[in-house]
Amino acid sequence: MDSVKLVVTDMDGTLLNANGQKSPEFYTVFRDLRKHDIQFAAASGRQYYNLLHQFEPVKNDMYFMAENGSYVAYKDETLLVRGLETTVAHGLIDIARSIPGAYIILCGRKQAYLESTDEAFLVHVNQYYDRQQIVKDLKSVVDDDLLKIAICDTKGAESNSYQHFKQYEQELxxxxxGKTWLDLSDRLANKGVALSALQKRLGIRPEETMVFGDYLNDLEMMGAAKFSYAMANAHPEIKAAATYIAPSNEEDGVMTVLKELLRSKSN
Known part of the structure; x- marks a missing residue:
């Protein structure tokens, strides 16, 4: 473990507890990691601007892999963009509009775009997207990189909206x-590809990388690091893909492992 030079963590269900909060120890541990020259990155389906807000005190000293790896940035410098072609995005919007219980978010690099003003839906949106705009027609959005289409599915993503899109898994x-979230992105846009790009930029090998995740959008990331941790609350497929199991997000499992990492660096 003392070889680790890069730590990457998912947010919801992983670093954050059920109330969306980080451990009170987080910033102390973060600064100790940096004292040992260990780089830190957040990898999430959340919007980049939301992540900046989440890590305001240290935002200029860490990396961000936002929108499930579609957008990677450091100190407001764009390192990677993997967007959807406009015609592809429009076709996916047409399909999503036909799904009962599904609300669409068109995730641009500048902001997120919504058609619905349903109050319950907006509660979900406000949790993950700090910059947003309501438009009459999502297909009218121009002059922005279309990073991802997120579907908030009130009937359950796996059993409802996923069934309408799983036929496209070879192309996208x-x-x-999450239980209510389905994300549609470019075929090469995932956390594993984003992590590999970051490793190349930093000159850090998979053998020197530690990752944490809990859900299916973390799957490729598990294969890009020697020290891959699934949370105790993780989806079974993530547990099967990971090398180790960390305590749950409700038990501050990420902090538990990171403090063990720091102890190994101090010995």
Whole structure:
């Protein structure tokens, strides 16, 4: 473990507890990691601007892999963009509009775009997207990189909306990223590809990388690091793909492992 030079963690269900909060110890542990020259990155389906807000005190000293790896940035410098072609995005929007219980978010690099003003839906949107705009027609959006289409599915993503898109898994990233969330991205847009690009930029090998995740959008990331941890609360497929199991997000499992990492660096 003392070889680790890069730590990457998912957010919801992993670093954050059920109330969306980080451990009170997080910033102390973060600064100790940096004292040992260990780089830190957040990898999430959340919007980049939302992640910046989540890590405001240290946002200029860490990396961000937002929108499930579609957008990677450091100090407001764009390192990677993997967007959807406009015609592809429009076709996916047409399909999503036909699904009962599904609400669509068109995730642009500048902001997120919505058609619905349903109050319950907006509660979900506000949790993950700090910059957003309501438009009459999502297909009218121009002058923005279309990073991802997120579907908030009130009937359950795996049993409902996923069934309408799983036929496209050879052409696109079709990721169940939560019980009510389905994400549609470019075929090469995932956390594993984003992590590999970051490793190349930093000159850090998979053998020197530690990752944490809990849901299916973390699957490729598990294969890009020697020290891959599934949370105790993780989806069974993530547990099968990971090398180790960390305590649950409700038990501050990420902090538990990171403190063990710091102890190994101090010995």
């Amino acid at each position: 990233q079709v990721k169940i990223s």
